[in-house]
Amino acid sequence: MRDKDYEVIKMRLTGKLPVDYQKTMKTHPSLAAPKFDFNSRSLNPIKKMGRNERCWCNSGRKFKNCHLNRESQKKQSPFEHEQAMFSELRKGYCAYPASLSRDPCSDTIIKAHTIQKAGGLAAIAESNHVLTVKPVMSELIKTKGNPQPRKIGVKLASVFPGFCSKHDNDLFEPIEGKTLNFTKESAFLFSYRAVAYERFAKEAQQRFMLSLREADAGMPFQKQAALQQFIQGNLFGIEIGMRDVQKWKAQFDEKLLSSSTDQFHFAAVRFDRILPIVACGAFHPEFDCTGLPLQKLGQDRVELDQIALTVTTFDSQTVVVFGWIGNQEGPARSLVNSFLAIEDSRKADALVRLLFIHTDNLFLRPSWWEGLPESSQKALNDMSRSGTVERQRTGKEYANDALKLISANTVEQVSG
Ligand SMILES: [Zn+2]
Ligand SMILES: [Zn+2]
Numbered sequence: 370m371r372d373k374d375y376e377v378i379k380m381r382l383t384g385k386l387p388v389d390y391q392k393t394m395k396t397h398p399s400l401a402a403p404k405f406d407f408n409s410r411s412l413n414p415i416k417k418m419g420r421n422e423r424c425w426c427n428s429g430r431k432f433k434n435c436h437l438n439r440e441s442q443k444k445q446s447p448f449e450h451e452q453a454m455f456s457e458l459r460k461g462y463c464a465y466p467a468s469l470s471r472d473p474c475s476d477t478i479i480k481a482h483t484i485q486k487a488g489g490l491a492a493i494a495e496s497n498h499v500l501t502v503k504p505v506m507s508e509l510i511k512t513k514g515n516p517q518p519r520k521i522g523v524k525l526a527s528v529f530p531g532f533c534s535k536h537d538n539d540l541f542e543p544i545e546g547k548t549l550n551f552t553k554e555s556a557f558l559f560s561y562r563a564v565a566y567e568r569f570a571k572e573a574q575q576r577f578m579l580s581l582r583e584a585d586a587g588m589p590f591q592k593q594a595a596l597q598q599f600i601q602g603n604l605f606g607i608e609i610g611m612r613d614v615q616k617w618k619a620q621f622d623e624k625l626l627s628s629s630t631d632q633f634h635f636a637a638v639r640f641d642r643i644l645p646i647v648a649c650g651a652f653h654p655e656f657d658c659t660g661l662p663l664q665k666l667g668q669d670r671v672e673l674d675q676i677a678l679t680v681t682t683f684d685s686q687t688v689v690v691f692g693w694i695g696n697q698e699g700p701a702r703s704l705v706n707s708f709l710a711i712e713d714s715r716k717a718d719a720l721v722r723l724l725f726i727h728t729d730n731l732f733l734r735p736s737w738w739e740g741l742p743e744s745s746q747k748a749l750n751d752m753s754r755s756g757t758v759e760r761q762r763t764g765k766e767y768a769n770d771a772l773k774l775i776s777a778n779t780v781e782q783v784s785g
Contacts, residue, residue, distance in 0.1 A: 414594035444587030461530025489681035556635035560692030645737035650728030657707035660764030
C-alpha cells in the first residue's frame with residue numbers, strides 16, 4: 370500500500386466539513402435513465418405443450434421433464450424451502466483470488482466472521498447473544514410478514530463460509546488486533562471483506578431462487594404460473610445485482626493482488642463509546658443523509674456506485690469504516706460527505722438509519738432494542754424492509770432525524 374499518497378490527501382476533520390459538499394455534487398446519470406422493462410421478461414405460461422418443447426417456465430428443460438404433471442407431484446412445505454436456502458448458504462468457497470496469485474488456499478473453508486467475534490460482536494452481546502434482523506420463515510408466517518429482530522448466538526452471528534482458514538487469517542490479521550489505526554490499508558481490508566460477503570450473499574440468493582423453481586409441485590396451474598413469474602422477476606433483479614457485485618469484487622481483487630490502493634477511497638469515524646450495533650455490508654447508495662437522491666436503481670443502462678460499510682468495536686469505542694473504488698465525486702463520496710457533515714451528536718442516529726435501510730448483516734444489543742419506544746422499533750423495522758419492488762426506499766427515511774436512538778459523540782474522523 371502506498372501510504373505516502375494517502376498522507377497527502379488525508380484530512381483530519383473537526384466538526385463540520387469545510388465545504389458545502391452539496392454544491393460540488395454532480396447529478397448521477399442513473400437518475401435520468403429509464404427503468405427496466407420488467408414486462409420484457411414476462412413468461413407465457415401454457416398448460417399443455419409438446420413433450421419435447423422447451424418448458425414455458427424458462428428453466429431450459431423439456432416440458433416432459435419440467436411442468437408436465439407438476440400439479441400431481443408431491444407438495445413441498447415453506448419450511449422445506451427454508452431448509453433449501455440454509456443449505457445453499459452453507460455451501461462455501463474461498464473468496465480470495467487464488468487462481469490469479471501464487472498463494473493457494475488451505476483445505477478448510479471456515480465460517481468466517483464478517484464482524485470480529487472477540488471485539489465487535491462480544492462488545493454488544495448479552496449472555497453471548499445479539500439480535501439479528503434476518504427473519505426466519507416461521508416468524509415471517511407467524512407475524513404476517515412483520516417479524517421483530519430475533520436472538521442469535523455470537524458464534525453464529527455474521528458468519529459466512531467465504532474464506533479458507535489460511536486466507537481468512539492472513540488477509541485480515543492487520544484488522545483483527547485490539548486496537549485500530551485509520552489507514553487506507555485497514556479501510557481497504559474492511560471493505561474487501563464486506564464486498565466478499567456481499568457477493569457470497571447474492572450468489573446464495575440466486576441459488577435459492579433457482580431452487581424455488583421446483584416449489585410449485587402439487588399446485589394448480591394458475592399458482593404454478595404465478596410462482597414462476599415471481600421467480601422470473603426476482604432472478605432478473607438478482608442477475609443485475611450479481612453483475613454489479615462481480616465487477617466490484619474483481620476491482621477489489623485487482624487492488625489486493627497488486628497491493629495498490631489507487632482509486633480506493635475511504636472515510637472512518639470513531640465514536641467516544643460502544644454503540645449497541647455492529648454491521649458489515651456493501652450497497653448502492655440511493656440517497657444521501659439529508660434525503661437528496663444520489664442514484665437510481667432499477668435501470669440497467671448506467672453503472673452504479675457501491676460502497677462498503679463496516680461498523681465494529683475497538684478498545685471500547687465503535688468505529689465506522691466506509692470504503693469504495695471509483696471516483697471522488699460520485700454517489701459514494703456524496704453519501705460519506707453528507708454523513709460527515711451531520712452534527713456530531715446526531716451521527717450515531719444517522720448511522721443506525723443507514724444500516725437498517727441497507728444491510729441485514731446487522732446485529733443489535735438486545736437491551737438497547739428492547740428499550741426503544743415501539744414507534745422507533747416500527748420505523749426501523751420498516752426501513753429494514755425497504756428496497757423491494759413493493760416497498761421502495763425514500764429519502765425521508767435517510768433523513769428522518771426525529772428518531773432519537775443513541776446518544777454519542779465522535780472523537781476522530783478521517784477521510785481519504
Ligand atoms: Zn417448467
Ligand atoms: Zn483461500
